[in-house]
Amino acid sequence: MARLSATLNQPADPAIRNLLGPIPATQYTNPYAHLFLFFFLGSLGTVSRVNSFPPPSRQAIERTVEEMTVAAEASANTCYRGCCSSAAIPLHLPASSFALLSPIAKGGESTVYDARLSDGTRVAAKKPVLSTSDDLDHFHRQLHLLCKLDHPGLAKLVAANARPPNYLFFFEMYEARSLAEKLHAEEWSPSVDQAIAIAYDLAKALQYLHNLGIVHRDIKPANILLDKNLHPHLADFGLATYKKDLKHVSVDNWRSSGKPTGGFHKKNMVGTLIYMAPEILRNDIHTEKSDVYNFAVSINELLTGVVPYTDLRAEAQAHTVLEMSYTEQQLTAAVVSNGLRPALAHPESGSPPSLLSLIERSWDPNPLNRPSFDDIVQELYSLMKHRDISSLPFTSSNQFQDDNDLKYIQEDFSWLTRGEELAKKVSTEKSNMKAWSSSLHDAVQYKPTLSWGSFATCGRREKMEDTHFMLPHLCNEKDVHAFGIFDGHRGAAAAEFASRALPTFLRNSDYISSPADSLLDAFTKTDKTFRDELELHRNSRKVAQKDWHPGCTAVTALIVGNKLFVANAGDCRAIVNRTGSPFPMSKDHVASCPEERARVMKEGVVVKWQVDTWRVGPAALQVTRSIGDDDLKPAVTAKPEIFETYISADDEFLVMASDGLWDVISNEEVVSIIKDTVKEPSMCAKRLATEAAARGSKDNITVIVVFLRPVSTAERIY
Numbered sequence: 192m193a194r195l196s197a198t199l200n201q202p203a204d205p206a207i208r209n210l211l212g213p214i215p216a217t218q219y220t221n222p223y224a225h226l227f228l229f230f231f232l233g234s235l236g237t238v239s240r241v242n243s244f245p246p247p248s249r250q251a252i253e254r255t256v257e258e259m260t261v262a263a264e265a266s267a268n269t270c271y272r273g274c275c276s277s278a279a280i281p282l283h284l285p286a287s288s289f290a291l292l293s294p295i296a297k298g299g300e301s302t303v304y305d306a307r308l309s310d311g312t313r314v315a316a317k318k319p320v321l322s323t324s325d326d327l328d329h330f331h332r333q334l335h336l337l338c339k340l341d342h343p344g345l346a347k348l349v350a351a352n353a354r355p356p357n358y359l360f361f362f363e364m365y366e367a368r369s370l371a372e373k374l375h376a377e378e379w380s381p382s383v384d385q386a387i388a389i390a391y392d393l394a395k396a397l398q399y400l401h402n403l404g405i406v407h408r409d410i411k412p413a414n415i416l417l418d419k420n421l422h423p424h425l426a427d428f429g430l431a432t433y434k435k436d437l438k439h440v441s442v443d444n445w446r447s448s449g450k451p452t453g454g455f456h457k458k459n460m461v462g463t464l465i466y467m468a469p470e471i472l473r474n475d476i477h478t479e480k481s482d483v484y485n486f487a488v489s490i491n492e493l494l495t496g497v498v499p500y501t502d503l504r505a506e507a508q509a510h511t512v513l514e515m516s517y518t519e520q521q522l523t524a525a526v527v528s529n530g531l532r533p534a535l536a537h538p539e540s541g542s543p544p545s546l547l548s549l550i551e552r553s554w555d556p557n558p559l560n561r562p563s564f565d566d567i568v569q570e571l572y573s574l575m576k577h578r579d580i581s582s583l584p585f586t587s588s589n590q591f592q593d594d595n596d597l598k599y600i601q602e603d604f605s606w607l608t609r610g611e612e613l614a615k616k617v618s619t620e621k622s623n624m625k626a627w628s629s630s631l632h633d634a635v636q637y638k639p640t641l642s643w644g645s646f647a648t649c650g651r652r653e654k655m656e657d658t659h660f661m662l663p664h665l666c667n668e669k670d671v672h673a674f675g676i677f678d679g680h681r682g683a684a685a686a687e688f689a690s691r692a693l694p695t696f697l698r699n700s701d702y703i704s705s706p707a708d709s710l711l712d713a714f715t716k717t718d719k720t721f722r723d724e725l726e727l728h729r730n731s732r733k734v735a736q737k738d739w740h741p742g743c744t745a746v747t748a749l750i751v752g753n754k755l756f757v758a759n760a761g762d763c764r765a766i767v768n769r770t771g772s773p774f775p776m777s778k779d780h781v782a783s784c785p786e787e788r789a790r791v792m793k794e795g796v797v798v799k800w801q802v803d804t805w806r807v808g809p810a811a812l813q814v815t816r817s818i819g820d821d822d823l824k825p826a827v828t829a830k831p832e833i834f835e836t837y838i839s840a841d842d843e844f845l846v847m848a849s850d851g852l853w854d855v856i857s858n859e860e861v862v863s864i865i866k867d868t869v870k871e872p873s874m875c876a877k878r879l880a881t882e883a884a885a886r887g888s889k890d891n892i893t894v895i896v897v898f899l900r901p902v903s904t905a906e907r908i909y
């Protein structure tokens with residue numbers, strides 16, 4: 192308001208000054224001045240109709256007023272109202288710097304054009320229909336939101352023109368157009384693996400939005416755009432909003448809107464009716480879980496290639512469901528009251544049962560029963576790993592891969608499988624497990640009873656660079672178990688490689704007699720094999736960026752009978768709850784630790800205070816030990832520190848986690864959180880990760896919880 196009053200007081204177009212003339216100056220500074228002005232200008236239109244001048248449209252006047260504001264504003268990159276700003280996206284693209292070519296889609300709300308920027312970039316220009324001041328507000332809300340978003344799974348805004356008279360959004364052009372067109376116009380039929388990869392990418396994008404507190408509210412294949420590699424990008428933020436604003440918006444939409452059955456809202460409702468969750472059809476407020484429902488219907492459409500409910504065509508009344516408006520009510524009633532859903536993809540078509548179950552749970556009538564996108568991402572990620580989809584050409588690799596190894600992926604390369612292959616090749620196939628367990632046959636020794644679970648989430652990060660493994664009963668030895676977590680940096684390559692290579696080395700340890708030596712050996716071999724492989728790839732023509740040095744920190748626990756060994760390199764951490772308090776099983780290797788700093792400097796690498804903490808070398812790494820990071824070897828060593836201890840009845844559980852957890856939750860708090868959680872290891876792991884995310888952890892979070900004694904005993908004690 193301050194801005195408005197300031198600008199209105201400036202000398203401007205005399206026509207406008209005349210229009211505004213009669214308004215007493217005091218009213219400009221009143222907080223409702225804008226509204227006031229608006230009504231006032233609106234009534235002018237009516238007045239001037241009496242005279243024979245053509246009435247200036249409300250929109251024209253509002254824009255002229257806004258133009259004055261534009262003139263008054265410095266060249267700051269904000270919209271004319273000052274509500275939207277961006278460091279990266281130009282918000283005032285002058286008319287001379289773009290050309291609109293042919294329209295590619297036209298809806299009630301907007302026209303999308305094939306367009307070119309002056310540097311020749313092909314973009315999609317979305318020109319919204321702005322006929323009321325509500326539409327203008329809506330444009331600003333949408334721009335404000337789009338300026339805040341940056342995720343590979345979302346349609347990317349590259350520029351905007353947020354000033355009169357041409358309000359435009361410029362998006363990156365996704366050449367394969369929308370999933371709806373691809374499926375129904377081109378009759379594309381994706382492989383199951385392609386469908387899973389698309390679902391995973393989309394789920395990641397939605398997880399990102401939900402973590403920011405944003406709901407999309409219009410997920411459907413027509414709003415899922417595909418690039419030339421068939422990676423999906425969620426588009427159309429016309430209905431997206433902060434969840435916290437939703438109550439308000441919803442009341443606006445459904446109750447106090449002057450036109451409850453027509454216009455904008457009706458159109459949006461109708462346009463997406465077949466994707467809408469029962470609670471929305473009942474006019475409840477949209478939550479994240481309504482997005483989950485829309486997602487499920489869309490993914491099922493991707494798997495089946497069938498527009499929801501159109502396969503009911505044979506049945507008498509369903510015939511017109513999509514064509515005639517009166518049957519919309521019947522469809523609504525069936526979805527809401529009778530639990531009607533689109534026909535689920537057939538297992539015979541190759542869709543894995545776990546995916547079908549995920550879809551069914553995601554369109555559950557009760558929103559509370561639907562999984563969150565954290566859960567969905569996790570499930571799809573496991574499914575992808577299980578099917579080894581990361582090595583297929585159409586993968587959603589960029590979600591958990593660095594842009595560099597994206598190239599490998601597209602050439603059928605996977606750091607995961609490479610880790611396993613190479614470790615097998617390097618190690619001899621002779622296992623030492625027998626030697627370890629021969630020490631176990633002591634009748635009086637304590638026998639821990641194990642149960643284990645894990646949870647991993649990308650959290651607020653865009654990419655998942657943590658990996659982990661759980662190998663209970665290693666080599667079919669009932670008393671030997673291994674667990675590990677790897678936290679990647681500078682890409683996920685090292686973490687992925689290590690998550691397969693390290694357990695393979697462990698399994699195949701040959702000549703070494705003690706488990707601790709085997710751990711040490713597995714760490715150093717994993718590091719060496721990874722760096723050798725990386726060197727080969729960097730020298731090959733496949734990698735554009737030669738200066739690429741991914742690494743990962745690692746923590747691995749090996750339980751042999753009643754003995755626990757933890758090997759750690761970097762800032763993951765492991766603790767045991769021993770007689771009710773945390774007993775550390777690792778030490779953090781970070782540059783802020785004086786001994787570690789001295790060690791690194793002795794090896795000839797500089798450690799400097801940078802930004803907020805001590806950092807190592809030109810790469811400014813915070814950790815002082817890791818696998819990979821070949822630009823900093825040998826100072827940043829892969830040699831782990833190994834702690835060992837006997838497990839006794841005093842020991843309740845082991846917790847291992849990446850630093851995303853420990854950054855925000857102390858060892859003591861971890862113990863007490865598990866104390867009040869159901870004694871089920873994966874529930875405990877999930878609870879800890881969720882708590883860390885809620886406390887603002889900005890990192891990927893992976894947690895493994897291993898109960899060391901029968902859970903019922905533990906529960907009786909607490």
Ligand SMILES: Nc1ncnc2c1ncn2[C@@H]1O[C@H](COP(=O)(O)OP(=O)(O)OP(=O)(O)O)[C@@H](O)[C@H]1O
Pocket residue numbers: 295296297298299300301302303315317346362363364365366368369413414416426427428429462
């Ligand atoms: N960046 C883009 N690249 C390629 N095609 C695009 C792009 N953006 C939009 N389109 C095409 O234009 C169509 C409409 O875009 P969008 O959904 O953003 O507009 P809308 O007016 O909000 O439509 P709706 O009727 O779904 O609300 C899309 O389905 C797609 O076919």
Ligand SMILES: [Mn+2]
Pocket residue numbers: 413414426427
């Ligand atoms: Mn759309």
Ligand SMILES: [Mn+2]
Pocket residue numbers: 300409427428429430
């Ligand atoms: Mn839209």
